[in-house]
Amino acid sequence: MSNNQAIQLGRIDWVTVGLYLFFVFFGWMNIYSAAYDASQPNLFDFDKEYGRQSLWILISFTLAVLTLLVEGDFFNKLAVFIYAFFVLLLMLVLVIGKEVNGAKAWFGVGSFGIQPSEFSKIGVGLLLSKYISSTGAKFKNWKTRLIAAAIIGFPACLILLQPDVGSVLTFTAFIFVMYREGLSGNVLIIGLGAIVFGVLSIISGATTIDFPFAGEQSGVWVLIIIVAIISILGWLFVKNFIVPRNRKTLYWIIAISSVASIAFSLSVSYIVEKVLEPHHRERIYVMLSMPVEREGADYNSQMAKITVGSGGFFGKGFLEGPMTQNNYVPEQWTDFIFSAVAEEWGFVGSVLVIGLFVYLIIRIINMAERQRSQFSRVYGYCVASIFFLHLLINVGMVIGLAPIIGIPLPFFSFGGSSLMGFTLLLFIFLRLDSERLSIFR
Amino acid sequence: MNLDGRRITIILIVGVIGIIYAIRLLFLQVINDEWKNQGVALTEKEVIVYPSRGLIYDRKGRLLVTNQTVYDLMVLPKDVKPFDTLAFCKLVNLSIDELRSGLLKAISWPNVKYKPSPLIKQITPPEYARISEELYKYPGFFGTPRTLRIYPQSIGALLLGDVAEIDKGELEKKPDYRRGDYIGKSGIEKAYENELRGTRGVKYVFRDNLGIERNVAEGKLDVAAVEGTDLIATIDAELQRFGEELMVNKRGCIVAIEPKTGEILALVSAPTYDPNLLVGRARGNNFRALNLDKQKPLFNRATQAQYRPGSIFKLAQSATALQLGIITPQTRIVCNRGIIGCHGSHSNDDLEMAIVHSCNPYFRGVMQRVVEADRDKTSRFKDARIGLDIWQGYIKRFGFGSNLGTDIPNVKTGLVPGVAYYDKWYGEFQWAFSTIYSLSIGEGEMLVTPLQMANMACLIANRGYFISPHTVKQIGIGGRPRDEYLVRYDSGIDTAHFTTIINAMEKVVGPGGTAGRAKLKDIVICGKTGTVQNEPKEDHAVFVCFAPKDDPKIAMAVYVENAGFGGTWAAPIASMMIEKYLNDTVSNVSEKKRILEANFLDR
Numbered sequence A: 001m002s003n004n005q006a007i008q009l010g011r012i013d014w015v016t017v018g019l020y021l022f023f024v025f026f027g028w029m030n031i032y033s034a035a036y037d038a039s040q041p042n043l044f045d046f047d048k049e050y051g052r053q054s055l056w057i058l059i060s061f062t063l064a065v066l067t068l069l070v071e072g073d074f075f076n077k078l079a080v081f082i083y084a085f086f087v088l089l090l091m092l093v094l095v096i097g098k099e100v101n102g103a104k105a106w107f108g109v110g111s112f113g114i115q116p117s118e119f120s121k122i123g124v125g126l127l128l129s130k131y132i133s134s135t136g137a138k139f140k141n142w143k144t145r146l147i148a149a150a151i152i153g154f155p156a157c158l159i160l161l162q163p164d165v166g167s168v169l170t171f172t173a174f175i176f177v178m179y180r181e182g183l184s185g186n187v188l189i190i191g192l193g194a195i196v197f198g199v200l201s202i203i204s205g206a207t208t209i210d211f212p213f214a215g216e217q218s219g220v221w222v223l224i225i226i227v228a229i230i231s232i233l234g235w236l237f238v239k240n241f242i243v244p245r246n247r248k249t250l251y252w253i254i255a256i257s258s259v260a261s262i263a264f265s266l267s268v269s270y271i272v273e274k275v276l277e278p279h280h281r282e283r284i285y286v287m288l289s290m291p292v293e294r295e296g297a298d299y300n301s302q303m304a305k306i307t308v309g310s311g312g313f314f315g316k317g318f319l320e321g322p323m324t325q326n327n328y329v330p331e332q333w334t335d336f337i338f339s340a341v342a343e344e345w346g347f348v349g350s351v352l353v354i355g356l357f358v359y360l361i362i363r364i365i366n367m368a369e370r371q372r373s374q375f376s377r378v379y380g381y382c383v384a385s386i387f388f389l390h391l392l393i394n395v396g397m398v399i400g401l402a403p404i405i406g407i408p409l410p411f412f413s414f415g416g417s418s419l420m421g422f423t424l425l426l427f428i429f430l431r432l433d434s435e436r437l438s439i440f441r
Numbered sequence B: 001m002n003l004d005g006r007r008i009t010i011i012l013i014v015g016v017i018g019i020i021y022a023i024r025l026l027f028l029q030v031i032n033d034e035w036k037n038q039g040v041a042l043t044e045k046e047v048i049v050y051p052s053r054g055l056i057y058d059r060k061g062r063l064l065v066t067n068q069t070v071y072d073l074m075v076l077p078k079d080v081k082p083f084d085t086l087a088f089c090k091l092v093n094l095s096i097d098e099l100r101s102g103l104l105k106a107i108s109w110p111n112v113k114y115k116p117s118p119l120i121k122q123i124t125p126p127e128y129a130r131i132s133e134e135l136y137k138y139p140g141f142f143g144t145p146r147t148l149r150i151y152p153q154s155i156g157a158l159l160l161g162d163v164a165e166i167d168k169g170e171l172e173k174k175p176d177y178r179r180g181d182y183i184g185k186s187g188i189e190k191a192y193e194n195e196l197r198g199t200r201g202v203k204y205v206f207r208d209n210l211g212i213e214r215n216v217a218e219g220k221l222d223v224a225a226v227e228g229t230d231l232i233a234t235i236d237a238e239l240q241r242f243g244e245e246l247m248v249n250k251r252g253c254i255v256a257i258e259p260k261t262g263e264i265l266a267l268v269s270a271p272t273y274d275p276n277l278l279v280g281r282a283r284g285n286n287f288r289a290l291n292l293d294k295q296k297p298l299f300n301r302a303t304q305a306q307y308r309p310g311s312i313f314k315l316a317q318s319a320t321a322l323q324l325g326i327i328t329p330q331t332r333i334v335c336n337r338g339i340i341g342c343h344g345s346h347s348n349d350d351l352e353m354a355i356v357h358s359c360n361p362y363f364r365g366v367m368q369r370v371v372e373a374d375r376d377k378t379s380r381f382k383d384a385r386i387g388l389d390i391w392q393g394y395i396k397r398f399g400f401g402s403n404l405g406t407d408i409p410n411v412k413t414g415l416v417p418g419v420a421y422y423d424k425w426y427g428e429f430q431w432a433f434s435t436i437y438s439l440s441i442g443e444g445e446m447l448v449t450p451l452q453m454a455n456m457a458c459l460i461a462n463r464g465y466f467i468s469p470h471t472v473k474q475i476g477i478g479g480r481p482r483d484e485y486l487v488r489y490d491s492g493i494d495t496a497h498f499t500t501i502i503n504a505m506e507k508v509v510g511p512g513g514t515a516g517r518a519k520l521k522d523i524v525i526c527g528k529t530g531t532v533q534n535e536p537k538e539d540h541a542v543f544v545c546f547a548p549k550d551d552p553k554i555a556m557a558v559y560v561e562n563a564g565f566g567g568t569w570a571a572p573i574a575s576m577m578i579e580k581y582l583n584d585t586v587s588n589v590s591e592k593k594r595i596l597e598a599n600f601l602d603r
C-alpha cells in the first residue's frame, strides 16, 4: 500500500460535489435576494452580504480543492493536533475575541470575522473517529464512554463559556455517531422520553392550579401526581401478575424511574420558571406556542412563519417575495435564510431543499457504511450527523417547530466561518471516501 | 454485537424528520391561509386616497379657500438604522428629547415597528424641500404629503369656517370618518362638509423589491376618489374685506344680504382674525389664544349675539298693525310722553312721521291697539292673551324666533315672547298690555340676532317676502344653491302696506333724518336707526337699511357695540358699504377716516 496517494478524480463522489455546488450557489442566490438593495445590485459589492459571500465561496472552493489534494492519512494521523489547534482557538477567542450580540465568539478583522466554533466540530469529528476506531474502544465500557464524552464535551464547554448555546446544541449530533458505533439505544429512547417529559413539565409548570387543601401551586404537581398514580398502578400490576422472582427487579425499575422522572420534571420546571432569564423563558414559550407576556417577544418567530407562508405553493419568485424584500425578518440572510427560500421558491423549492438535504445525509451515511476503514466510517457519520442537527434545528426554527436558536443552515446561511467549516468537514470525508478501496485503517 | 440495523434506524430518523418538515411546510404554505393572510396584511396596504377638498370662491370668482400641500415626516422604525442624531435633529429642527419621545411613541402600542408613524406633522413645502435633500441619509424616515386649507384673502374667518382633525365625539357619530380625517368645524366648511369633502378612494399597494409601491391586481380592486365639490360663496370678497376694515377696533357686526335672493354679501363679526391662524401646526395654540381673548373673536356676533331689537323693530310693528287694519297710514297718535319717553319736537305724527321720529308713544299706542282690541270683552287679561297671540304670529313670520333656515351653523334664534312665556313669568291671567307694553318699541323681553334684522330689512325691501339668508350660491361651479334657498317666505303682509314704511325709511336717511349722515348723492337709501340700551355701558349703535329704494340690491344690519347713537356710527358704516358694493367707491373720505379711527374696544 502506497503511503503517497495522489487524488484519483474518478473515485470522488461527484454527486455529493454536485449537491454541494447546488447548495452553495442556490444559497448565494437567496442571500442576494434577502439582503438585496436596489441601490447596490452588484453581486460582488463587498458592502453587501452577497458580495462578501462571493469571497467566502471563492475561499471555500479553494479550501475544498486543497483538502482533496491532502492525503487522507494526514487527517487520521494529525487528528489530535487538529483537535488541539481548534481547542486552542476556542480558548484564545475567550480572551481576545470580539464580542458580538453578547457572545465572545469571533476573531474580528474589520468587517470580516472568523468564528472558531464553526471549525471545532471538524476537530471533534476527526479525534472522535480516531479514538473510536482505535483497538481499545468499546462502548460497553464506561471508560470508552467517558473518553468519548470528554472529546466532545471539552470544546463544547469552551463554547458554552462564550456563551453560544446554539453551537453547543449541535454537538449532540455525535450521539448518533456513538449510537452507530455501539452506544446503547436506550440513550436515544431516554433522550426522546426526556424531551417529551420536559415539554410537558414546562407547559404544566407555567400554569398555576388551585389545589384542594394545598391552595395555589405550580401545575407541575399535576404531572407528578399522574406519575405517582402510574407508578402505583405499575406496582399493583407487578404484584398481581408477575412471577415473584422477577418482581424485585421490576420494583426497582419502577421506583427509580418514577423518582427520576419526578426529579427531572421538578427541576426542568424549576429551571425554566426560576433560573432562566425572562427572554430565554420567552423563547421556549414561543416555541411551545405558549402565551408570552411581552409584546413582540415572538416577533422573529412570527415573521419567519409569515414569510414561509407567504410563499405559497410555487413561491413569489426570485427577488419578488414581499416579506423578504421588505426585510420583515431581521438578518434574514444568516440563520433565517430558509424563510427566503420558502417565500421566493414556495413549497416546491423549500421541500426540494429539505429533500436534497435528507438525500445528502442519507448518501453520506451510505457512503460511510461502504468504508473499509472504521476511521473513515465514523467520520462519515460525524459529517452526516452534524448536517442533520443543523438542518433539524435551523429549519425547525424557521417553520416554528424548534426554538429560536442561532445556528446556520449549512451552505445556505451567510457567513464565512460556517461555509468554510462545512466545506472542510464535507471535503475531508470526500477525500477519505475516494481512498476507500485502498485503505484499511 | 450486530449494529447493521442502526444505520437503518438513523436513516429512518433523518427521513421521518424530513417528512415531518415537509408536512409542516405543506400546512404553512399551501393548506393553511392564516400565515399567507398575515403576510398580505403586512406587505400589502390599503392606502386611502384622499380627495382634494373643494375650493370656495366668492360671488365674483375670487378664490377664498384653497388647499396647500404640506408634508408629515414619518418614521418606519423597522427600517431605521443607527444615525447621527445631532445632525438629524438640526436638520428637522427637533430637540434630542423631542426626537427620543417621538421615536418611542412610534414603537409603543398601538404603533408597531413595521408601521409608519408621524414624527413631525405639517412641514411647509420649502422646509420639506430642504429636509428631503438630506433625508436619504436616514433610512426609515420619509415624508408623506398632506393637504391643508389656506385662505388667500385672509377674510371671513367665521363665515368660511375652519377644518381640523375629527375629534372622538364626532367620530362616534360619523362612521364613515376615520381617526385623523379632517372635517369642517364651523362656517361653510361645516355646513357644506359633505359637498366639500368628496369621496375617499382606496388603493391597494405593496412595496416591490425596489421599494416602489405597486398596485395589487393591476389596480382592479382600487376605488377612485371623487374630488370635493367647489363652491361659489354668496359673499363679495371686496365688500367683506371693506366691512372688516371698517369694523377694526370695534365690537359688532355687519350683515349684508341681497334681498331678492337671500344671498349673504358680507358677514362681518368684529373683532375678527385671519382664518389662516387656525391652520396647520399652529392651530392648537392660536385657537386657545383666540378662545381666551376677552373680545371673543370666535363669537359670531352676526348670528349668535342676541340683542333687544330697539327702535328698528318699529318697522315690523308698523307693518303688522297695517296688515291687521288697526291703523292706516293716516292714523295719528298723540305723543304722550307720560307713560313712555320720546325725543325731538313733534306732538301728533302720522305713521310715516312717527317712524321718522321714532315716536315711542305712537308705537305704544299701536301695540295697544293690536293687543287690547276688545276681542274678549270680559277681561283685559284674556283680551291681552288673544291679542299677543295674533301679534306673535305675525312677528314670527318676519323670521324672528327662528334660525331662518340659514346654512350658517350654530345660529341663535332669538326670542319672540308669547302667551306661554308671560304665563310662566307672571302667571296665567296675571299680565295684560300694561305689563308687556315695552315690546312695542323693541325693548322688553324680545331678542333678535343681527342676521334676523338684516333679514327683516330684506323683507321690507322685497315688500313682503324673504328668502332664507345663505352663504353658498352655487354648489359646483355653475350649479345651484340648495333647494331651500329658492323658496320665498311670505310675511302675510300686503305689498301696499310697505309703501308708507319705505317712504319713512327714505326720510330717515334724508335731510334732518336720524341717519342723515348716511345719505348718498346718487343712491336712495332707506333705513332706520336704533340704539339698544345697554346700561350702565354706552348704548349699542344699530342701523338697518336697504338700497336703492326702488330696486333694492342690498339690505343690511349694522351693530356697533357700546358706540352710542345708531345714526352716528352704524348708519355711516352701512352707507359706505352700500356705496362700495353698488359703485365700488367710497366718496366721503373724511367720514371713512372718522370711522376707521374710531375705537370702542375699551368701552
Ligand SMILES: [Zn+2]
Pocket (backbone or CB within 6 Å): B335, B342, B343, B346, B357, B358, B359, B360, B361, B362
Ligand atoms: Zn314722539
